[in-house]
Amino acid sequence: MTLLSIKNLKKYYFCGLFNKKEIRAVDGVDLEIKSGRTLGLVGNSGCGKTTVAKIILRLIEPTDGRIIFKEKDITKLRGRELKNLGQEMQIIFQNPETSLNPRMKIYDAILEPLRIHKLCSTDKEYEKILKLIEIVNLNQELLFRYPHELSGGQLQRVVIARILSLNPKFIVADEVTSMLDPLVQAQILNLMKDLQEKLGISYLFISHDMDVVEWMSDEIAVMDEGKIVDWK
Amino acid sequence: MKILNNEINILKEAGNNRMAAIGGAIVIMLTLIAILASLLSPHDPFEQKLENRLLNPCFEYPFGTDDLGRCIFSRLIFGTRYSLAIGVTVVGITALVGTSLGIVSGYSRGIIDEIIMRIVDIVLAFPGIILALVIAGILGPSFLNVVIALSLTHWPAYTRLVRGLTLTLREMDFIEGAKALRASNIYIMRRHILPNCINPIIVLATLDIAHAIIFATALSFLGLGIQPPTPEWGSMLKAGIPYFRISPHLTFFPGTAIMVTVLAFNFLGDGLRDMIDPKINENILVSE
Numbered sequence: 001m002t003l004l005s006i007k008n009l010k011k012y013y014f015c016g017l018f019n020k021k022e023i024r025a026v027d028g029v030d031l032e033i034k035s036g037r038t039l040g041l042v043g044n045s046g047c048g049k050t051t052v053a054k055i056i057l058r059l060i061e062p063t064d065g066r067i068i069f070k071e072k073d074i075t076k077l078r079g080r081e082l083k084n085l086g087q088e089m090q091i092i093f094q095n096p097e098t099s100l101n102p103r104m105k106i107y108d109a110i111l112e113p114l115r116i117h118k119l120c121s122t123d124k125e126y127e128k129i130l131k132l133i134e135i136v137n138l139n140q141e142l143l144f145r146y147p148h149e150l151s152g153g154q155l156q157r158v159v160i161a162r163i164l165s166l167n168p169k170f171i172v173a174d175e176v177t178s179m180l181d182p183l184v185q186a187q188i189l190n191l192m193k194d195l196q197e198k199l200g201i202s203y204l205f206i207s208h209d210m211d212v213v214e215w216m217s218d219e220i221a222v223m224d225e226g227k228i229v230d231w232k
Numbered sequence: 233m234k235i236l237n238n239e240i241n242i243l244k245e246a247g248n249n250r251m252a253a254i255g256g257a258i259v260i261m262l263t264l265i266a267i268l269a270s271l272l273s274p275h276d277p278f279e280q281k282l283e284n285r286l287l288n289p290c291f292e293y294p295f296g297t298d299d300l301g302r303c304i305f306s307r308l309i310f311g312t313r314y315s316l317a318i319g320v321t322v323v324g325i326t327a328l329v330g331t332s333l334g335i336v337s338g339y340s341r342g343i344i345d346e347i348i349m350r351i352v353d354i355v356l357a358f359p360g361i362i363l364a365l366v367i368a369g370i371l372g373p374s375f376l377n378v379v380i381a382l383s384l385t386h387w388p389a390y391t392r393l394v395r396g397l398t399l400t401l402r403e404m405d406f407i408e409g410a411k412a413l414r415a416s417n418i419y420i421m422r423r424h425i426l427p428n429c430i431n432p433i434i435v436l437a438t439l440d441i442a443h444a445i446i447f448a449t450a451l452s453f454l455g456l457g458i459q460p461p462t463p464e465w466g467s468m469l470k471a472g473i474p475y476f477r478i479s480p481h482l483t484f485f486p487g488t489a490i491m492v493t494v495l496a497f498n499f500l501g502d503g504l505r506d507m508i509d510p511k512i513n514e515n516i517l518v519s520e
């Protein structure tokens with residue numbers, strides 16, 4: 001069953017003197033992601049992968065095209081409905097060191113999504129956080145530290161834990177392991193696979209490491225200069 | 233070579249820390265003096281004894297007396313209150329207003345940013361002291377008007393600093409992450425941007441207290457600030473000028489008080505700047 005599909009997605013940037021120079025970051029992309037499956041997206045640096053991801057998450061507006069999530073057009077969603085969308089789709093970024101507010105303790109960072117969406121009463125927070133860090137296998141001692149006191153792998157687990165608190169159905173993983181060393185990389189990828197099995201999460205897995213993508217994905221789309229050029 | 237460099241850095245840091253400690257100690261002392269002024273001063277700062285006018289420093293009057301026979305030591309002690317009060321009030325108001333405008337400006341960009349930054353440019357186009365003089369001249373001399381004049385001229389520094397920081401911060405992944413969580417803009421500004429701007433703001437504010445105190449005394453010196461007989465350092469300095477030749481202590485002591493206070497806040501501010509935890513701010517702090 002299709003969870004998310006994007007149709008003819010385009011994003012053009014205009015820059016230079018008098019906005020004359022047109023950059024086609026994304027130029028007519030169609031993708032389809034099935035429930036509980038992983039779609040890999042590979043391509044050279046600058047081909048538009050992150051732009052696609054941010055458009056799907058509604059972090060930037062597309063120039064043209066449609067995003068359909070659970071059979072509903074979310075391209076123009078606003079207000080309350082857009083806020084609820086946050087509980088269903090989430091994103092993990094490449095660099096775990098900049099993915100968390102350096103002035104917010106791990107404890108608060110993990111609970112932040114629940115607090116924003118008012119999904120957990122204050123007296124249940126501790127119970128909830130213990131469950132979350134157990135799922136991602138994070139030591140309880142780390143909870144009252146600041147992000148700079150954790151390793152990259154630990155931070156990426158924190159990021160995953162906070163997102164999981166919302167029970168998202170769909171997660172975009174934008175080069176999540178490229179900043180980690182191979183051993184930690186394998187741990188994080190295994191964790192993501194486990195979560196998929198247990199919770200039925202779908203991934204859009206972005207990377208330029210073909211080996212990693214092949215290992216993670218059910219289907220692979222190859223992107224170049226804003227277009228999908230190959231399927232595997 | 234590397235070791236040498238390290239040692240120099242450590243020495244520099246220790247030196248700066250010592251300056252900051254001295255500055256901090258003086259600031260605390262000044263605060264205590266201001267609070268306990270009535271206990272510490274040997275005489276009533278307003279009491280005129282014309283038979284004692286222009287006395288040199290002696291046992292009864294440690295810093296001598298002025299042209300109306302008032303105790304300069306006691307007047308200086310009470311003057312601490314005015315200088316600190318002006319410095320803290322002005323910096324409190326300007327830091328609050330300037331920071332808010334800076335965050336809104338840098339975060340929203342577009343037309344709001346454009347408008348706020350043009351106002352900043354206009355205010356900065358005039359030399360601060362001239363603008364303050366004009367405003368104080370129009371409003372008339374009083375404590376409140378000094379605060380207003382200085383506040384109106386001091387806020388752009390915060391707006392520029394904070395806007396710059398916000399522009400860097402807003403591109404960072406954790407802000408994008410918060411947006412993906414669908415946090416509101418107000419929430420993002422308050423919980424994510426502001427906490428990451430606080431340290432540089434504190435440094436600027438500390439240095440700015442020194443600045444505000446100089447401006448305030450300058451206004452009083454020019455007769456546009458707090459008026460006699462209030463024992464304010466700037467107006468005491470002014471009152472001492474005619475007697476500069478025969479009784480230099482009338483100007484020497486208020487001048488020294490201003491200098492020591494201003495230097496103390498400057499040392500403290502510089503020291504704080506170096507002490508800001510570099511780890512936490514590595515990616516964020518852009519020094520001016």
Ligand SMILES: Nc1ncnc2c1ncn2[C@@H]1O[C@H](COP(=O)(O)OP(=O)(O)OP(=O)(O)O)[C@@H](O)[C@H]1O
Pocket residue numbers: 013015023024025043044045046047048049050051052208
């Ligand atoms: N705000 C912007 N303004 C102008 N051009 C942009 C903007 N954002 C991205 N681009 C351009 O769009 C293109 C695609 O960028 P994108 O970040 O999506 O690439 P990417 O595939 O994620 O690359 P990488 O593998 O390095 O992360 C690049 O050429 C980039 O320069």
Ligand SMILES: [Mg+2]
Pocket residue numbers: 049050051174
């Ligand atoms: Mg990218």
